Amino acid sequence: MKVSMFPPPTVTSVRLLVLAVQLVLLVCGSQASDDTKRCKLFSESPAERKVLSLLEPLTNKTFSEVKTSGKDSYTYQFQVCGDAGKTVGAGLVQIEHNEEKSETVLGLYTATRAIGGSDWVMLIYSNGTKYDTHCSKEMRKAIVMISCNRGVEMGKLEVVLEERERETDCFYLFELDSSAVCPALPSQLSxxxxxxxxxxxxxxxxxxxxxxxxxxxxxxxxxxxxxxxxxxxxxxxxxxxxxxxVCRTQGPEEEPPTYRGVSTEPEEQPEERDDHLLPM
Missing domain, CATH: 1.10.287 (Helix Hairpins)
Incomplete structure (x- = not known):
């Protein structure tokens, strides 16, 4: 019984399945929004834009931290390229715990800088609310240090310090752990x-x-x-x-012709008989 080879329709169906998967991935990719594009860089740079794209998993989420200093208590709220408080464009705000719930903008994501390393990203928001008496009444600035931690997808915001005991270039410093900025692990397979x-x-x-x-x-x-x-x-x-x-390039081996041996002594000629010539 002769059995046919692997049928062409099966190969065609596999190709159609691969094409369908590619189309689905293409559609999903086109629908995916890049929320980090809402951040406006001081100077548009492909390198800084690439660093910002690493923070895409952290967008649309508000990170909060409560800090108490003496009798004063504040809540700090932070968003990656999003409104953290009531002020439009404010990426990091300080909310005072009083009756008015007054809000101070520490930095705008419309004035952003992004600096990246091997396993960290430094996000800088500038053009916040001006100081009343400190730092030559310049605008506030917030620095968020996002460090690699493979065990934490979205860590907790921590207030490190507020540097305002200088004439200029004062800032707020925050820390945040996330696996989003971790480098890709090298493949273990050869x-x-x-x-x-x-x-x-x-x-x-x-x-x-x-x-x-x-x-x-x-x-x-x-x-x-x-x-x-x-x-x-x-x-x-x-x-x-x-x-x-491939290996046997020559034709079939022919047998060498056989030769009669040459004798050194003359061979005896057979004696001629002439009896048939005699008359009867």
Whole structure:
């Protein structure tokens, strides 16, 4: 019984499935919003924009921290490229715990700088509310140090210090841990291992799909259920023929002609008989 080769419709269906997956990924990618683009950089730079893109998982989330200093108590709220308080454009605010719940803008995400390292990102918001008496009445500035921590997706905001005992360039410093800024882990598999895994997966798909096709569609039984059974039974002979063709380049060896040995002594000539010439 001759069994057909692996059917072309199966290959076509696999290609259509791959194409469908690619289209789904393309549609999902086009619908994904880049919220970090709401941050306006002081000077537009591809390098800083790339650093900001690392913080995409942290967008649309408000980080809060309560800080008490003597009789004063404040709540600090922070968002990545989003409104942290009531003020539009305020990325980090300080809310005083009083009756008015007065809000002080520490920095605007419309005046942003982003500096990145191997496992950290420094996000700087400027153009906040002006100081009343400190720091030459300049605008407030907030610095958020986001450090790599693979065990924390979105950590807790921590207030480190407020530096206002100088004439200029005062700032608020905050810390935040997140796995979003962690570098990608190098692959533990070698190129050879990856090739072997891919080969094993393809072989498994070939055997399973071929077996199901032969059994359910063709109706084969026994060893005939093995995909391309006739071809694989001839692989050994084909390999031997190929090896014979490649390795044995000369034709069949001919037997050397045989020669009669040459004797040093003259051979005796047979005695001629002339009896038939005598008259009867």
């Amino acid at each position: 190129a050879g291992s990856i090739i072997l895994i891919i080969g094993f997966v393809l072989l498994s798909v070939y055997l399973i799909c071929g077996f199901l096709y032969q059994r359910l569609i063709v109706g084969a039984k026994g060893l005939q259920q093995f995909p391309n059974y006739v071809f694989w039974t001839q692989v050994g002979n084909l390999a031997a023929d190929g090896c014979n063709f």
